[in-house]
Amino acid sequence: MNPFPSTTEILVIGSGYAGLSAAIEAHRAHARVLVVEKMAAPGGNSIISDGGIAAVNTEEQRVQGISDSVELMIADMRRAAQYRSDPKLVKLVCEHSREVYEWTKTEFKIRYRSRVEIFGGHSVARCYTPESVKGVDLLLSMVRKCDELGIKIIRKCTVTQIVLHQDEIVSVIVDYDGRNHEIAVAKALIVAAGGYGADIAFRERYDARLDETVSTTNKASADASLLRECMRIGAQLIDLDCIQCGPWASIDEKGFGLGPLFGDYVVFPYGILISRRTSRRFVNELADRKIISDEMFRQKEWVIGLADQQGMDTGNWDLSRAIERNIVRRFDSLEDIAHTYELNVRVFLEEIEKYNRFFENDSDLDFDKPLTQDMHPILCSPFYVMRMWPKVHTTLGGLKIDEQARVLNIHDQPIKKLFAAGEITGGIHGASRLGSCAITECLVFGRIAGRNAAK
Numbered sequence: 001m002n003p004f005p006s007t008t009e010i011l012v013i014g015s016g017y018a019g020l021s022a023a024i025e026a027h028r029a030h031a032r033v034l035v036v037e038k039m040a041a042p043g044g045n046s047i048i049s050d051g052g053i054a055a056v057n058t059e060e061q062r063v064q065g066i067s068d069s070v071e072l073m074i075a076d077m078r079r080a081a082q083y084r085s086d087p088k089l090v091k092l093v094c095e096h097s098r099e100v101y102e103w104t105k106t107e108f109k110i111r112y113r114s115r116v117e118i119f120g121g122h123s124v125a126r127c128y129t130p131e132s133v134k135g136v137d138l139l140l141s142m143v144r145k146c147d148e149l150g151i152k153i154i155r156k157c158t159v160t161q162i163v164l165h166q167d168e169i170v171s172v173i174v175d176y177d178g179r180n181h182e183i184a185v186a187k188a189l190i191v192a193a194g195g196y197g198a199d200i201a202f203r204e205r206y207d208a209r210l211d212e213t214v215s216t217t218n219k220a221s222a223d224a225s226l227l228r229e230c231m232r233i234g235a236q237l238i239d240l241d242c243i244q245c246g247p248w249a250s251i252d253e254k255g256f257g258l259g260p261l262f263g264d265y266v267v268f269p270y271g272i273l274i275s276r277r278t279s280r281r282f283v284n285e286l287a288d289r290k291i292i293s294d295e296m297f298r299q300k301e302w303v304i305g306l307a308d309q310q311g312m313d314t315g316n317w318d319l320s321r322a323i324e325r326n327i328v329r330r331f332d333s334l335e336d337i338a339h340t341y342e343l344n345v346r347v348f349l350e351e352i353e354k355y356n357r358f359f360e361n362d363s364d365l366d367f368d369k370p371l372t373q374d375m376h377p378i379l380c381s382p383f384y385v386m387r388m389w390p391k392v393h394t395t396l397g398g399l400k401i402d403e404q405a406r407v408l409n410i411h412d413q414p415i416k417k418l419f420a421a422g423e424i425t426g427g428i429h430g431a432s433r434l435g436s437c438a439i440t441e442c443l444v445f446g447r448i449a450g451r452n453a454a455k
């Protein structure tokens, strides 16, 4: 027997942050909502995320004396995007960032670490990390909320076709239990099917560097099949070449793994990156992800991420598992590091001395890394090293939407009854997404899509 009705007012495709935000808001606006999810477990990439979220003008920033504004966050996101984003959509994300951050705390009971983090490309600290450093808590709390509200999430149910009649969506065909079924959609279809980071053939078409030799942090479910279906019915796709790689990844483990905690939270702010070709630094370690990844690809082989004990202490993360598994290795001296990784000892030591001297005037004369008060020279043994290489992390292009989360056709007109939110959309992050801004975006646009679809 089918577990789903033959008709629903609103059908949401995908059970990540975007889909579940949309479903909850549509339900609150009194619509009958059904969520379908192709995998056996809900959550897509959302459930494996770190759960880091960016927001401006928060109480935490006020207490810590961090001066921020919506305008500054917009400027940061637009600059990283290399201005390939829609300013109206970015404005909505930033304006509603505090509201969705508070929503995760009040509605879904997420508790965050008190320290406000800064990641490359943000001008000020505005990123909040859950105490667990895991996105699973928020996702499961959203699933429980759906249960509580009576919103059904049907798993192992793949939308294979969107059916139109006279340019209007009337139903979808789903594959469930090996058979095709039709679900009529009375009011609206919300597409929240995530990105295509694990779809090697599709991503390689838009960025030839990202072939099978480049690994990904994504789940296998992150493919372009629904995007193609939207394309078939006339949706406009933008920025498909904007594929973000995570430069904080370790080459010594699969998937996201344990390394990014060291790479992103310790090496980039408190340490340095060293090229094995030159034994020197090659980039501002606090640049945005695209700049660092592109520079890493130019090195042609893995690079070294290095921090000292003081950096580890300031970062204050539990990296014991990464050390136990040799993802992060400990060394007593810089010379040991040079020998182990076949660096030119003299050049490498000179480079570190030079970096340390930059702290005398708090100015990185080579790469303009912002040297803030909590950063310091690399002096204190032991030293910690990770072999680093980018992994495909988020896809930033996709369906073109407007401020109401309506999907636009190639004439920039809304396709009737079709809405989208989350990683399947484009226009918000452009060339490069700043850390923690994806979750903000999924929640903001998920809610916008849900409310407008229910109207």
Ligand SMILES: Cc1cc2nc3c(=O)[nH]c(=O)nc-3n(C[C@H](O)[C@H](O)[C@H](O)COP(=O)(O)OP(=O)(O)OC[C@H]3O[C@@H](n4cnc5c(N)ncnc54)[C@H](O)[C@@H]3O)c2cc1C
Pocket: 013, 014, 015, 016, 017, 018, 019, 036, 037, 038, 039, 042, 043, 044, 045, 046, 047, 048, 049, 050, 051, 052, 053, 157, 158, 159, 160, 192, 193, 194, 195, 217, 218, 219, 221, 222, 225, 226, 256, 393, 394, 421, 422, 423, 424, 435, 436, 437, 438, 439, 440, 442
């Ligand atoms: C390891 C990792 C860590 C991350 N950490 C952070 C972070 O800390 N902060 C941050 O801002 N961002 C982070 N990101 C990025 C962020 O998590 C994602 O961009 C975001 O969760 C995407 O949410 P979504 O709802 O759009 O898609 P997803 O969460 O991927 O959900 C889409 C769902 O749609 C389903 N689906 C697809 N096609 C169909 C179909 N045809 N029929 C039915 N179902 C379908 C998929 O199975 C999937 O479950 C991280 C990403 C990864 C991979």
